[in-house]
Amino acid sequence: CRKRFKETFDAVNERFQVLFPRLFNGGNARLVLTDESGDGDVLQGGVDIVAQPPGKKLQSLDMMSGGEKALTAVSLIFAMFMVKPTPFCLLDEVDAPLDEANVIRFREIVKDMSDQSQFIVITHNRRTMEIADRLYGVTMEEPGISKLVSVKLGEMDQLKGARKAS
Amino acid sequence: CRKRFKETFDAVNERFQVLFPRLFNGGNARLVLTDESGDGDVLQGGVDIVAQPPGKKLQSLDMMSGGEKALTAVSLIFAMFMVKPTPFCLLDEVDAPLDEANVIRFREIVKDMSDQSQFIVITHNRRTMEIADRLYGVTMEEPGISKLVSVKLGEMDQLKGARKAS
Amino acid sequence: MRIKRIDLCGFKSFCDRMHLDLRQSVTAVVGPNGCGKSNVVDALRWAMGEQSAKHLRGKAMADVIFNGSDSRGPSGMAEISITFENDGNVPPEFLQYNEITVTRRLHRDGTSEYLLNRLPVRLRDVTNLFLGTGVGTRAYSIIEQGRVGLIVSSKPVDRRYFIEEAA
Amino acid sequence: MRIKRIDLCGFKSFCDRMHLDLRQSVTAVVGPNGCGKSNVVDALRWAMGEQSAKHLRGKAMADVIFNGSDSRGPSGMAEISITFENDGNVPPEFLQYNEITVTRRLHRDGTSEYLLNRLPVRLRDVTNLFLGTGVGTRAYSIIEQGRVGLIVSSKPVDRRYFIEEAA
């Protein structure tokens, strides 16, 4: 119903406006309701994102870089998650396009949210692995057959899953 | 014209069948002409990819993992490049979904091809950076303003562009 | 409902019986390309009642059954079990249990089974359980590989649907 | 034709005059998210004659002109120059030059300029030069960010067109 959507929209928007600068280390962003049908009724419309990375001029979303778009998406997804948490959350390689500084801010937010919900993150990135309470290595020593083994961060490199970028 | 397409197709297919196992460290793949119009004329049809990573059973392309799909794509793109090289080639973060072992095989092929053509690779991955003859760091110390600076691999980390995965 | 563990057997590349202990707050799943990490995501979705093969990267539902490798023949059945801890946030009929285990099986001949704490139930009972707890019913609780950018590139109307899920 | 260098000025995030020395076999471009790496790819495409703003991640062609930041006002013009070495593989009319510099400019008022070795020419002369050498005319010579998987996920007919480019 429209009232509940507006309440949720406002709550998500508020959280998004806090998360974006936290993930981007500055800048600002917000959600805007759009009037799709031209009748002035924005509560039936779409949702637009207006985003400005730190120090940059306000531009349309498609001018953003690959990493900036991914980080904006993460800000919004996490904002929704914080407003209406689910018992657990699965993230499959969402950190792939991010540089190191952004991955570190990303993982800090995951760490915070994990007080309330369980997180399962699939990643190739060592900085993300560092916040895990437990690491599962998936191997395929016998080709085509997956094996699971609980590993410590130090043993990771033998699994060759971690991308060594330094 | 059809004869030239068939010649090119065969040359690309031959090269693809060599490159795929080289990038995957095993397995096999090939291109197949499809009869799209149902009239038996495959020279007017489409091109299918049949691929089998090492030790795995033959499956449709969409069952492959994200990294396997990317590596298959790279095998085909490089096969075309080797058949009809262009003076230079630009690769923007094609190594992003690859694990370390795959990145190393990928960069070896780029190194080989660079005897004949110039390569410009955009990357966050240190293993790829290691084959560069010259590294350009792009920075934005003044927000919104790009600056270019030629750097040595050791100085990279100060630019914080390299994803440290170990 | 907190997840305690997931057991996989005959599901995609998990030919042999394997499990993950998921009790901790943050679990990371790591490994080389193609070794089976995203298959774990598919397993969770499937056990929670996913009915569309497309959402599991397959063409038909039978695609989730291990179909063999160089060294092994295909499996006859895929089975996933998810075990939850009863933290009070469960439908009333489950309050009596310490743990709730949801099991889904698919046989080569196409027959499906659903079990709750080892008792046969219908698909509807499984989906009701999950609906009641909010688990898995919100699109933003599972972000699949390569799809995080979608919410930024999608049309405003589609983005609205995504947010409505949080409402 | 080997590339020697690219000069950027007023193009996207390259407000100030910058250049890359590209004489070596492998040049890596690195840096944090959003700092301008992919903009270098756009610059090369644009200087080679790209006419569609969509292929440069913009809505209108004016989007390639630096549009200001917190500390600077917008530029009045975008200019990219690519300098090639004459390695013999050039159209006959250029054989006399050691180097060939292609320059493209776009002014805020919408006027465009094309220069070859500092002499004004038409767009057609620029595209003819590139067609003659095979540079930039094959789709597989520029793989943009996020697009490498396309050839695997595309329809067989589209894949055929891609291969025809190599024919």
Ligand SMILES: Nc1ncnc2c1ncn2[C@@H]1O[C@H](COP(=O)(O)OP(=O)(O)OP(=O)(O)O)[C@@H](O)[C@H]1O
């Ligand atoms: N029914 C099946 N039987 C056997 N193997 C299967 C089946 N379905 C999928 N696979 C295999 O599982 C592998 C894909 O696994 P998955 O997508 O989990 O990889 P991943 O670890 O996420 O890799 P990446 O890091 O590249 O994303 C593929 O090689 C595929 O062949």
Ligand SMILES: Nc1ncnc2c1ncn2[C@@H]1O[C@H](COP(=O)(O)OP(=O)(O)OP(=O)(O)O)[C@@H](O)[C@H]1O
């Ligand atoms: N006309 C313009 N004027 C000023 N800045 C611009 C203009 N066009 C694009 N930009 C900026 O350039 C930046 C994008 O740069 P680019 O895509 O090259 O990043 P990148 O280094 O490739 O990052 P990533 O690693 O995330 O892919 C954006 O922040 C965008 O705002």
Ligand SMILES: [Mg+2]
């Ligand atoms: Mg995966």
Ligand SMILES: [Mg+2]
């Ligand atoms: Mg980029």
